[in-house]
Amino acid sequence: MKQVKTGDDSVTYHNPKYDETYHSTSGAVEEACEKFVKPCKIEERSKEKDSIKVLDICFGLGYNSCAAIDAAECKIFITALENDEEIIHRIKEVDPQFENYSLLKELVRTKPRTHAWKLSTDQVNIKLILGDARDEIKKLKNKFDCIFLDPFSPKKCPELWTKEFMQDIYNVTAPGGILATYSCAKSVRDNLKEAGFKVEDGPCIGRKSPSTIATKQ
Ligand SMILES: C[S@@+](CC[C@H](N)C(=O)[O-])C[C@H]1O[C@@H](n2cnc3c(N)ncnc32)[C@H](O)[C@@H]1O
Numbered sequence: 001m002k003q004v005k006t007g008d009d010s011v012t013y014h015n016p017k018y019d020e021t022y023h024s025t026s027g028a029v030e031e032a033c034e035k036f037v038k039p040c041k042i043e044e045r046s047k048e049k050d051s052i053k054v055l056d057i058c059f060g061l062g063y064n065s066c067a068a069i070d071a072a073e074c075k076i077f078i079t080a081l082e083n084d085e086e087i088i089h090r091i092k093e094v095d096p097q098f099e100n101y102s103l104l105k106e107l108v109r110t111k112p113r114t115h116a117w118k119l120s121t122d123q124v125n126i127k128l129i130l131g132d133a134r135d136e137i138k139k140l141k142n143k144f145d146c147i148f149l150d151p152f153s154p155k156k157c158p159e160l161w162t163k164e165f166m167q168d169i170y171n172v173t174a175p176g177g178i179l180a181t182y183s184c185a186k187s188v189r190d191n192l193k194e195a196g197f198k199v200e201d202g203p204c205i206g207r208k209s210p211s212t213i214a215t216k217q
Pocket of ligand 1: 023062133134
């Protein structure tokens with residue numbers, strides 16, 4: 001896979017199978033912070049709670065999870081789903097400008113015992129599950145305060161934008177929970193609404209169109 005330098009100097013990769021990059025080329029770290037972590041209000045929520053639970057769907061290089069760790073002021077529990085071991089191993093090759101990226105390098109340093117990597121500190125608990133998000137989400141027992149939905153585009157990866165998958169996400173979202181995604185496609189928003197989410201515009205970062213914020217009321 002080819003490395004690509006993005007507009008904020010952070011690095012991403014180009015995936016040849018999907019013919020897409022893992023992040024916006026306008027800025028990979030910026031995208032994680034501005035399109036995912038800020039709309040989910042991780043910092044604000046972490047000031048009001050003892051702990052916060054995050055579901056990172058499509059972990060990739062873990063930029064969204066790491067931006068969440070950097071922003072959280074309370075204990076953060078992250079469950080992450082990813083089906084491609086190759087991108088997980090690329091974490092060792094990149095050094096994005098996050099305070100806590102060394103934690104993710106530590107997480108994936110050794111082979112997972114089962115199909116999950118786990119790491120726990122006083123502040124952070126991460127479980128990275130290797131498998132198809134559509135199957136793994138059905139096995140989750142927790143309800144999550146914040147959800148990052150970051151698949152490749154609806155055109156290239158339609159299976160992770162379906163009404164059925166949105167319903168499975170809704171079922172593991174805590175009341176008041178917030179989902180953030182970069183897409184503002186009508187079909188995506190319709191599926192989120194049909195699953196039960198209230199849908200609003202997210203910020204416009206690196207392009208004219210907004211991202212999407214979905215809330216479970
Ligand atoms: C746009 S990238 C995510 C980038 C990531 N959030 C990051 O910060 O690096 C999409 C990711 O979805 C993963 N993916 C594709 N299909 C999947 C599936 N069915 N289940 C789980 N992950 C999948 C890809 O391997 C890829 O890592």
